[in-house]
Amino acid sequence: MFKIGEFSKLMQVSIRMLRYYDEQGLLKPAKIDPFTGYRMYSTEQIPRLQEILLLRDSKFSTTEMKAIMKARQEIDLRSELEKKKIQIEKEIQLEQDRIEKINHAVKELKDRKFQMYCNINYKKVETFWIISKRERIPTYFHEGLLWKELCAFVEREHIVISQNIYNNVAIYHDREHKDHDVDVEVGMLVTTPGKEKDGFTYRQVEPIDKMAYAMVYGPYSNLGNAYEQIAYWLESHQEQMAEKPSRQICHIGEGDGVSPEEYLTEIQIPLK
Template sequence: MFKIGEFSKLMQVSVRMLRYYDEIGLLKPGKIDKYSGYRLYSIEQIPILQKIILLRDIKFSAPEIAFALEHWDEHFMIQQLENKKEKIQAEIRLEEQRIDKIKIAINAFKNKEIITNCNVSFKSIPSFIILSLRKVIPTYNCEGILWTELSRFVEQEHIEIVRQSNNNLAIYHDEGHKDADVDVEVGVMVKKIGKNKDGFTFRETEKIDRMACMMVYGPYENIGLAYQSFAYWLEQHAQYKMTGLNRQVCHRGPFEEKNPNNYLTEIQMPVIEKSKKIH
């Protein structure tokens, strides 16, 4: 058997970690010398420690490692590794989004372009027929999943859509911004009402008499800054207030452009004059 220091050298694991694994019950010494109190490890414990090291290095927590060791078999571990891979990929996407925000902030500071002004135009938006899909999704960044499902349904059902650059819209049904479990509806303009199926719904949109509209150029990360600049616009134009559900129209996006710098998104915010009442 090996003393803890010897086992540490051979397995390239610190003595501190071996003692920690002993304390939490992941890897108890094979034997403790009754005279010296030394922790002793056997050759049979090497495969167990190898499994612990593998799982530790791919971000399994101590409880997850303990559970995996208790249920170790090929089918179970493949599923556990797939789950961990998906979780890490989601974390990577989140970190990449944070990096993009950092880049935008750096450019803004360099160019002194922290936006407080925006160009707002008014439109009267008529009611029109859309085919829509509305779901609660994990975050706003998952909206692309809805668009993919909607596009697939349009193709499979041979639905005739209105062919124009602004024939699609996303409507956000939550009262305020949410960090998770967001209620989003995506839709495309169609020429006629069809039969609802599998969560896909044909409906007429609401007519909006006065819609405040802003064009946002570049990657979707710019949209947050545009909403913030709209807050400054409302402060400067105190006669208006927001009402109803905001929309976004994609004029150019990932389906048309490979370069995010070429994206063009229109933010639409219903507003009324404060002196007027909603009918």
């Protein structure tokens, strides 16, 4: 089972929203520790959370969500989604992305095919030096701006980047998933430290004796499903997350001149 912060990070849903779903009776914790009061969650709750998020993203109100979830019949959920689809199609063109998401979700609910595109295992990660930029950014989607700043600084200062198996890392310092004001650090591996300047820092990244990692193939949209798969893997292997930042490494990405289907991203979760 997972503490609320751990479940938040793996499911990419903020603690605030998990507590709200608890208060509204949509998703109660699987267990509450009688001594600490900690809310505990299980992988068995992931499908229900997925349906809640689907309804939320499809503009269903909390009252509507309660009624649909109470029915607990897939055919009812599909029917309600189709009604919402018709409603959205009458709205402005900016809603087109939302309609496509509903179409995709309805197909998944009908076929029950939640396909994964990742391999999961664990390994030991040694310490390494990076030149990095760490900031609180509005959302995770703004991470690219940090990378642009870092790459420009590296090029301007003629910094030599390590040509190892990989040469980059993103470190997520928040202990939970957050929708806004996220603490992100982006770094590029170097062989030797240099002089800090303009908010760019040289530092050694902490070694991890036991790191769960997932090699995720395909577009970045696969990452959300990969985190869910990691949750199943951790519980089935009776592993516990350490209270340390998670990481991501881009092995093949948009800067490599390949199609999104050829991307390769590594997710790393420190374990106890």
